[in-house]
Amino acid sequence: MAEGRYANIIIDISHEKVDRPFQYKIPASLAGILEPGSSVMIPFGQGNRLRRGYVIEITDRAEFPPEKMKEISHMMEGDVSVEADAIKLASWMKHTYGSTMIAALKTVLPVKQEMKPVQKKKIVRLMTKEEVLCILSESIRKHQSAKARLLTELAGEPYLPYELVTKKLNVSAATLKSLETQGVLSIERENYYRNPVKVEASPEERKQLSGEQSEIVNRVLADYRNGIRKTYLIHGITGSGKTEVYLSLIEGVIAAGRQCIVLIPEIALTYQTLLRFYKRFGDRVSVMNSTLSKGEKYDQCERARRGEIDVIIGPRSALFVPFQNLGLIVMDEEHEGSYKSESMPRYHARETAQFLANLKGASLVLGSATPSLEAYSRAKSGEYQLFTLSRRLTGGTLPSVDTIDLREELKSGNRSIFSRRLQELMEERLQKKEQIMLFLNRRGYAGFVSCRSCGYVMKCPHCDVSLSQHLHGKMVCHYCGYETVQPAKCPVCSSPYILGFKAGTQQIEEQIHKRFPDARVLRMDADTTRKKNDYEEILSAFSEGKADILVGTQMIVKGHDFPNVTLMGVLAADLSLNDHDYRSGERTFQLLTQAAGRAGRGTKPGEVVIQTYRPDHYSIVRAATQDYEAFYEEEMLYRELAGYPPASHMLAILVSSENEQAGESLCVRIGNLLKAGTDPENREKMQIIGPAKASVGRINDIYRFVIYCKHKDYNKLVECKDKVESFLNQTEIRGQNVQFDFDPIDSF
Ligand code: ADP
Ligand code: ZN
């Protein structure tokens, strides 16, 4: 229920029209009853013909003189259309994450194409065979040969593809038209929805579920049958059979006549994963991902709306596929950072899925080998139901892990990026013709170049970030693209050791070639995976044994099975600890656990070498022993002490501005507004940090400032956001932009 005298209404819920809501007066009889998503009849246009519209917002702000405003006629009750649900979802997102209603609607509504849907035309016979034969003989008599060709075919077939008739039979449009007028045939159009799935998968033999697996399936489906809808978290290492559980759950939900959304991080959306779904559900499953064209994406939404598919698989945006009877949402790898949107509304797919599941009466199943602190703490508190899968089903033992202190290596004179232990093991594996993976956990600008003698770091002149080293001595800014050449000596102290350790994947590849000239190496990182199929090609080449060593960034550690890999080297485990945000410990633990899980997937035992400057850090210690529970306890303690999510909630307000001073002063005004407006009771509980320069204080010559608010109660932070929004609505600001980010994943 929302308060206000006026309703903003959209009439036609296609993407382009969303920008043009119309304002109507709310009649007394509907005051307090209407809400976003309500469907109403309104007098429209000159003739005041009644048309159906959807309320998207309720407000007290009249956009034009109220006396000129028309009034809503009445409400259509009991509308449970997908449109109404989409608007409710958008309205919740706007409220929860901060954005305009238009931006929220554009996020949830399928992209309507200006382009017409692909249409297929067909010729439909309207007469009986005998009647057609009768007209045929007449046309033969009149020497109308084109007409005769068509009628001959049409006598045999009740439908003919239009193409066949116009091209193969060479019948003109005029001839067709005259036969249509005569009532012999009609030309019909039907929309043709592109199906991106081009797999011919034969069904596979059903696996007998393990005891642990069937326990989960039985309990979730029993809840389902009894009308209980909950959120479940499946904690199970990679290979413990989570996907198999999802498949059985989906089967059960489809049997109950409802549909399913399966969320998978884009990077894990591999051919192998899709194949398993196709084998089980055939063409009742479809996929959404960034390689689909806009038209193909829209078509998948249409197919879902029309009930042509039961399952959609895709990244976070697959949540918005408009199923009529959604019954289950599965979110695999729920801890992945890519589930958070990077533009407003900056929604998180986990919470959004939970809201959607509530709205639709669906269940939500989360799965991960390394659950987010958010999900695990909710599972511990009983808000989610926790299940554990403890065994790997394909056999293979957990690998043994060696942690190597890189400071010691340097002390003993080893300047190489490979520790002596790693070199030994690599040598041995190469001899035995077993495969090796080398993992560099650098993110974004972490591949910077610094001087090992004085600590000087090369920075971008337009952004407050360090430059990254590329091939041929180029230094590149990953934020704005600025390029320069790399100096041979440190500009400050003239030391030649300016490369330092923090080399990128390219340098590692070069080092491997130097140290092991005969080894065949594949590299996978942002540079080698630019094209659509690069990623799959590298992985299958490695899987087919076309290389001995695969070196890469985090792309290589996500969910692939290479039975012949028996050694995984993590080159600098603490690189991801240097990200300077509160999630870096969690991210490091996740990456190292995943990396360790790559070795020894087959019958041969695996070994993992973790090289680090911080062998005592709990993220590294716990990952080495694969002890999630212990990691969770330590990490949670830290979050509680420091008031970070999920122990507390956090709102980041980011101000960006072309003008440094204007940005700073706007940020200060917002800060003062928040500090002044907080009532005494909440002042103690609310922590306001800043205003301050963002940690990347300038990107492409745009200055960035940030304020952080922390409070245990999420709603208090929503109040802060609302306060800032209404301040911004009343204030003239130019050349500046304000964004909200709740429980941010990355620091600003
Ligand atoms: P996860 O999603 O947790 O990584 P998967 O469901 O992919 O686990 O299972 C890992 C491997 O074990 C797959 O090759 C799968 O086919 C196999 N598997 C899963 N469940 C069973 C089962 N009940 N019996 C035999 N093999 C199974
Ligand atoms: Zn120096």
Ligand code: ZN
């Ligand atoms: Zn730059």
